[in-house]
Amino acid sequence: MTHEIIEKSKKHLWLPFTQMKDYDRDPLIIESGKGIKVRDVNGKEYYDGFSSVWLNVHGHRKKELDEAIVDQLSKIAHSTLLGMTNVPATELAEKLVELSPENLTRVFYSDSGAEAMEIALKMAFQYWQNIGKPEKQKVVSMRNGYHGDTIGAVSIGSIDLFHHVYGALMFESYKAPIPNVYRSESGDPDQCRDECLHALEQLLIEKHQEIAALSIESMVQGASGIFVMPEGFLSGVRTLCTKYDVLMIVDEVATGFGRTGKMFACEHEGVQPDLMAAGKGITGGYLPIAVTYTTEKIYEAFYDDYENLKTFFHGHSYTGNQLGCAVAIENIRLFEAEDIVGQVAKKTEDLKSMLDDLYALPHVGDIRQLGFMCGIELVQSKKTKEPFPFEKRVGYHVSLKMRELGMLTRPLGDVIVLMPPLASTKEELQEMVSIIKEAIEVVTRERVELG
Ligand code: PLP
Secondary structure, eight states: HHHHHHHHHHOOOOOOTTOOHHHHOOOOOOEEBBBTEETTTTEEEEEEETTOOOOOOBBBBBBHHHHHHHOOOTOSSSOOOSOOOOOHHHHHHHHHHHSTTEEEEEEEEESSSSHHHHHHHHHHEEEEEEETTTOOOEEEETTTTTOOSSSHHHHTOOOOOHHHHGGGGSSOOOOEEOTTTTTOOOOHHHHHHHHHHHHHHHHHHHHHEEEEEEEESSSSOOOOTTTOOTTTTTHHHHHHHHHOEEEEEOOTTTTTTTTTTSSSSGGGGGGOOOOEEOOOOGGTSSSOOEEEEHHHHHTTTOOOOGGGGOOOOOOOOTTTHHHHHHHHHHHHHHHHHTTTHHHHHHHHHHHHHHHHHGGSSTTTTEEEEEEEEEEEESSSTTTOOOOOOOOGGHHHHHHHHHHHHEEEEOOOOEEEEEOTTTOOOOEEEEEHHHHHHHHHHHHHIIIIIIO
């Protein structure tokens, strides 16, 4: 059976973000999960060290979440949200608004983070048309940003490795610099922040009349390598957006729902965006629901007689799916009942001191962390910060070694990602960090130092 299903997977599947030649060499099929571990078809168990791509909150097969889906199934699995609503989508909307920054009062559902960002972009674009400022059509996005893989999201993303091939398909956006303290000349977070804010302000001074919106990940740039923004950067961007009348779209898809030790990462700096995308942890990692939040002011710009053509013409077949919304409601109840956000904030310091141990390794250049969002950057030379040659694929080989040692993650180049389920205990965190340490030690010694 095991062999058969592996052969089937090689024969018919094409996996996301995967070079299938790698998959064919090292196939993996997950069959079940319990708590913060998953189990493959051979019965081997692994820590879910990246929360199944940054989603999982309470662990797998959480009884209350399972039951919420079963309960909902006894009523209905799905009906459309086009022109009507359903019970859980409506109840969830109220809860989502309660959790969010104060100014965000409206939610628009979709199925993935990329869609939530597309929706934010389209809303921002149409908003200016609807209020009679059609000249505002351009977007500012951050260098090295990532917002998902649909064409709009790719257009405002800028990770060369993923995006350059689609250049001709994308719409243009102005790219603003983002602080990278580790590789900055001064290494000073304040200086790095101020330089980037200054460059952004110059761009806005020159172009704000044509700029509709600015998009930015919240507090941490995730996919470019877990770069935590220096204190005051996100709030500085908010100030500039307000000053130059540009809508601020904050992407909380990765950082939202407790990941950084606040319900939403923008709370670290009291930032209130004009539009905000969230997804991933919204259902505890169970079902594909995402959401675009916006303000009453933006909502009202679309609210008019049909003939005036201000309707937001956007939707997906599964928008507001009942099963997804029902499990999201229970997820939010558990956040409160189990004080998940408080627990993450409390365990963040423990995790930091565990990770600090890794600095003793000769190839660990930088460790970046906000809450349970951690990246460990491996470099050829700690002194010069010179990266490993691309073709050595050090991060990839470390993650394969981790797999062998019983833990799953996906590296971002040579940045090893640790994004444990939010309910992970101190002991589980320690075991995961120990696996990372051993894998880095073995791989850098065998593949790099011994050649
Ligand atoms: N935005 C950010 C910041 C992300 O990290 C991701 C995915 O990792 C996305 C958007 C895209 O989300 P999805 O994969 O659900 O489309």
